[in-house]
Amino acid sequence: MTVALTSRRASDVRVIGLISLAHGSSHFFHLILPPMFPWLKAEFGFNYAELGLLMTIFFVVSCLVQAGSGFLVDRIGARPVLFAGVGLLALAALTYSQSNGYAMLVLGAMIAGCGNGVFHPVDYTLINHKISPANLPYAYSIHGVTGYLGWAAAPAFMVAITTLFNWRIAFLAAAILEALILLTLWIGRARLVDDVQARREETETHHAANNPSGTPMSTFGFMKLPAVWLCWIFFFFSMAATTGLQSFAPTALFKIYDLAVSSGNYYLTLMSMGGAGGMLLGGYLATRLKVPERIITICFTVNIVMGLLLATGLVPVEIIVLAFIVIGLGLGIAAPSRDLMIRTATPSGSSGRVYGIVYSGIDLGAALSPLVFGIFLDIGLPKLLFVGVAMLQLMIIVTAFKVSSDSEKIDI
Template sequence: MTVALSRRASDVRVIGLISLAHGSSHFFHLVLPPMFPWLKDAFALSYAELGLLMSIFFVVSCVVQAASGFLVDRIGARPVLFAGVGLLALAALTYSQSNGYFMLIVGAVIAGCGNGIFHPVDYTLINHKISPANLPYAYSMHGVTGYLGWAAAPAFMVAIAELSDWRIAFLFAAVFEALVLLILWLNKSQLIDNVKERHENTHANTQASHPGIAPESTFAFLKLPAVWLCWIFFFFSMASTSSLQSFAPSALFSIYEVPLTIGSYYITLLALGSAGGVLFGGYLAAKLQAPERIVSTCLSITVVMCLMLFTGLISVDLIPIIFFALGFGYGVVAPSRDLLVKQATPKGVAGRVYGIVYSGIDLGAAIGPFIFGLFMDAGLPKALFLGIVLFQLMIIPTVFRVSADTRHTS
């Protein structure tokens, strides 16, 4: 009993630290978009130029994420985690001191380098340091804190910018990330990742299940169709989400005359809905054991909601409810999505698989805002909601194929 309680306490500490780091990374996804109205006026930028900043951030993150998975499998997760958090703090400091578009680009590159390490680090630590019985809780907390990070950033940044200015808002973001790094450093003993032990256990498991079979090559996992189907799923999912986060306030202002500051708080509602949805989605995924049905049903509902926003005919009073419900639908999908990725991941290559698969998130987030920034500059704000509908419709077939492939190979 004492050993079990000690293990549970250790799991709780590790889950808390990983979730804190993950939440801070999602917070940094949205430190820049809420400042778009201020940056647009300060530097006379177009929506396309602002969208390009997010594209740069996520393209860099995409490349770093794919590479960092291999680095995590080689040197361990902890040093990579510390480097990523430190880079995010440096990026916010760079934003705060920007004197033009070029410095904003430099900040976006630094932030992309920092953001790219989190999913390979987080899932490697969770899979290898959390006891199997507590894994569902770890995945749930990890997902919830990500959405809470999204929820906190717009409210945090807009409130400080309104009270002072946008430079002070970025400075506060830098201080926040520095505090996260300090907490992780003070608890570094909880984040030790024994790479040698991981590889030895993987080799032992391989020999036990397939005696005499040589280990597969470093890149063998890239031949698995399920890995690339998961990548496509993440690409279209994040292309729609990041576009909504970046331009929904401006689109709502153009279509419904909703003030920009109010529209920014709707992004917070979107994230809070997602946090609630991921908790319910975990329960639903465990109960139904049918991720393809959960994903297709939820996405069909969110498609209808986006079409309602596209019409420009709904009551302004309904918009906050729709944004919360959209977020809830996205959140319900998340545990089923993560379950599919875990089922598609061969043993011993978690860092590499998560690095490649989650790079789809970054590339989708890079391309989406840039495309819809062009539509916004062209005076077509309704194209934002119609495009999100099309992206979500692209997701549904992939999840059925991934589910079929993982059942076939299991």
Template structure:
């Protein structure tokens, strides 16, 4: 009993520290967009130039995420985590001292480098240091803090900018990230990544499978179809989510004459609904142990909600309900999605697999809004919700293919 309680306490500390870091990365997704009105006036920028800053951020993050997994497997997750958090603080500091567009671009590049390390680091530590019965709850809390980071950033940045200015807001974000880095450093013992043990697992797995390919090539995992199916899953999932976050207020204004301020409020409801959904999704994943059924059922409901929004006949009073429901459905999916990826990950190579798979998130975030921006510019706001429904529909077959081609593994 004492050992079990000690193990649970250790799991709680690890989950708490990793979730704190993950929440800060999502917080930094939105500190720059939150300041767009101030930056537009300060530097006479166009919306296209402001949007390009976010594309740069996510493209750099995608490239770093795809490669940082190899670094995690080479030097360990903890130093990479510290570097990523430190880079986010430096990025905010760079934003605060910007004298023109080139410095904003530099800040976006630094922020993308920092953001790109989190999923390979987080999931390597979670899968390696959290006991199997608590994994669904770890994925759940990890997801919740991400959504809360999204929800907190606009309120934090705008409130400070309104009472002072945008430079102070960015400096405050840098100070907040520095404080988080200090907390992680003080509790660094709980974030130790035993590379020797992970490498031994790789060798055992290689011997058990009688495969020389994995022993001779660190890229052997790229031949696994399940890895690329998971990448497709993340690409289309994030392409739909980021497009909804970017253009839903404008689309609702065009279709339902909903004021833009109210439409932005619906995005907050989407994030909060997702946070609640992730908590429930963690419980559901732990109890049912059927990730493919959970993901396909929830996505079917979110597809229906998007198609209803595209009809233009929904009552205004039902719009917030639909957005809460959409967020809840996205949230419930997350823990089961993470279990699917874990089951598709060979032993001992978690860092590089998560780096490749989760790079789909960043590329989807960069590509999705770019595609749907053309529909919005062409006066086709209903195509936003219809296209998002199509993207989600394309995800469902990958879930069953991943589930049928993998068996649970210990990482």
């Protein structure tokens, strides 16, 4: 029995390692373009509104692809969709490297959005069906940690190579890196086999058990579940808050506390590292406590307090760095509980479709948040950044309890 458990644990580790590598690369590609804005501005004479629009295009395309790719995952399996997504990211970086104007950058952003949109439906389908239930919280933790590490690595990687060579070589290096990741996934492809037929039979069994009348099973029936849309709202608020901080916290700190923008960016790096560490602790807590909505409530309540304190303009400059580390820890600790909560709300056999729709809320939140918070800064109200983020996090708490309490499962 011990040998079997050890073997299963080793298999789980290898599978989550491959999935997390791919996930980290998707987060890496979230941030390969923004660090290059100064160089692209100097090269082509674009203004920051034009450059910022590239990121909006990226996330809007990703939102649309993410909503649809889950259906493809449930039809043909997760592995081919994963390979396509990684390949598209490599192609996007190659397109960026050869850009001769704005049109090619837009094309690169659209290709990158198509590639990025597949990861959550693919990743969570593989995790939920290939990782043993006892190891799921740890799998969610490692998966999330690599996302934060991808965010942390991208700016340093791109700026360092650009400084040594030029921005075109930096994008080319990113393309090569993604191609190597695709090769690694191909070598380990046997561990990423997704038994679509087994998942389809699981869905049919669930439907038959809960539908004695024998009416046909609906492909889109899961969209009638209130919990699915509550989860979408949860992710919309969550990413809107996080993206607001990532986009404008350094500028807001400069305006409120006269803190150098470079220091603000350093605080964001520490926030990401705190998030990575928090996810490891969050996996342990989610396994032991099994009360995801309470863990989420505690974490975001602390973050709300931190945000409102920062908004007062009275926090000593020496303490601000601690506030960002605490915020990162809160985001990280809550993440595994969030993923378990979403899994509980997912109808049997429909993970690809549900995760595709639910996680599209992330991309839409990321696309709209900078537009709203940018207005606050433009009109000279930087404190509203932290107040707005706190209000979004309050809505996250409310939504988490609604998701947890809504255990209704309708026939799909």
